[in-house]
Amino acid sequence: MTQDVTHILPEELLLAYATGRLPEVFDLVVAAHVSISDEARARLDSFDAVGGVLLEDTAPAAMDAGSLDACMAMIAGAPPAPRPEASRSIFPAPLHKAVGGGPEAVAWRPMGMGVRQAILAETRGASVRLLSIPPGAAVPDHGHRGMEMTLVLQGAFEDEFGQYHRGDVEVADEEVEHMPKVIGDETCICLAATSDRLRFHSLLPRLAQPFLRI
Amino acid sequence: MARIREARDQAAFAELFQHFAPRVKGMLMKSGSDAATAEECAQEVMATVWNKAAMFDPSRASLAAWIYAIARNRRIDMARRASRAEPEDLPWGPEAEPDQADALAFQQESRALADAVQRLPEKQRTLVERAFFGEMTHGEIAEVTGLPLGTIKSRIRLALDRLRREMTRP
Numbered sequence: 001m002t003q004d005v006t007h008i009l010p011e012e013l014l015l016a017y018a019t020g021r022l023p024e025v026f027d028l029v030v031a032a033h034v035s036i037s038d039e040a041r042a043r044l045d046s047f048d049a050v051g052g053v054l055l056e057d058t059a060p061a062a063m064d065a066g067s068l069d070a071c072m073a074m075i076a077g078a079p080p081a082p083r084p085e086a087s088r089s090i091f092p093a094p095l096h097k098a099v100g101g102g103p104e105a106v107a108w109r110p111m112g113m114g115v116r117q118a119i120l121a122e123t124r125g126a127s128v129r130l131l132s133i134p135p136g137a138a139v140p141d142h143g144h145r146g147m148e149m150t151l152v153l154q155g156a157f158e159d160e161f162g163q164y165h166r167g168d169v170e171v172a173d174e175e176v177e178h179m180p181k182v183i184g185d186e187t188c189i190c191l192a193a194t195s196d197r198l199r200f201h202s203l204l205p206r207l208a209q210p211f212l213r214i
Numbered sequence: 215m216a217r218i219r220e221a222r223d224q225a226a227f228a229e230l231f232q233h234f235a236p237r238v239k240g241m242l243m244k245s246g247s248d249a250a251t252a253e254e255c256a257q258e259v260m261a262t263v264w265n266k267a268a269m270f271d272p273s274r275a276s277l278a279a280w281i282y283a284i285a286r287n288r289r290i291d292m293a294r295r296a297s298r299a300e301p302e303d304l305p306w307g308p309e310a311e312p313d314q315a316d317a318l319a320f321q322q323e324s325r326a327l328a329d330a331v332q333r334l335p336e337k338q339r340t341l342v343e344r345a346f347f348g349e350m351t352h353g354e355i356a357e358v359t360g361l362p363l364g365t366i367k368s369r370i371r372l373a374l375d376r377l378r379r380e381m382t383r384p
Contacts, residue, residue: 046367
């Protein structure tokens, strides 16, 4: 399940992921995005080409005497890694693994107005969650304390910066204030990660914040 | 590599091990591992090369790049004490194979990239190396994105398009 994706993760964030420097909370979003967008995958894999060149040129560090034998013992009798199964749902493999199944396995919690969410991981204000937003609904106008990364898995949304369809990822930082609104007649399912709590402008969502844990 | 993939040839694996294991160990030591950890880790990386041989796609990666990626993932998993979310694997099916011409063209591009990296001024080259071996902070990394990766990227994209067509063929 792949398609042409308009909003690809910026190069420097792909590079940060490639080299293991992106905050952990965004790993799942990037892995899912790259699983859907072949353009993002090609960009990401082109960094490995550089890594390969550097590895080839690295001064070898002598291995211990029994090293090859130890490795041979490790591989002896080990069956080859099984062929991975292609994803069959709207969840690409890394998300399927994180959830422990497809969309039917998600423990959704209703948040009112037909919006549902499921927090997949949360540490010290950083979180990664699934959001399900019905057609026509909007997320209240908000800014961000840290970085927010939103990947569309189903349906589409629109804000001041453009339209986002399956596979598209929107990155928002402290400067960005937006009010994403679901477009089309399909429920919009997104995977979103934030490195810090969002900053809402109107009082009501701010009061609700501790409960929604956004 | 083909001998490892198709014939599970241990002699071919020993050759590969002699070439790459010391380089992987060197890379891991550069990224801050002590010698004993790097040694153990390099062995594991090479064992993974054997186990995942069928997933290697020469139309999308050089052998060195593929082994680099395995070592890099291992390094990150170690640092985080957990396995990082990685993109879905996209290997060729048991029957279908990548196009020979694609693989050849890719390996050529890969050599051109190697030349470009070798032509970098020493200071910049060191920066690139530190970025890829995981010693650099996020701020510094923005400086290393000037490498000519356009053609390599297009080659990978082309190979992915062919693979996707093959995967969806009834």
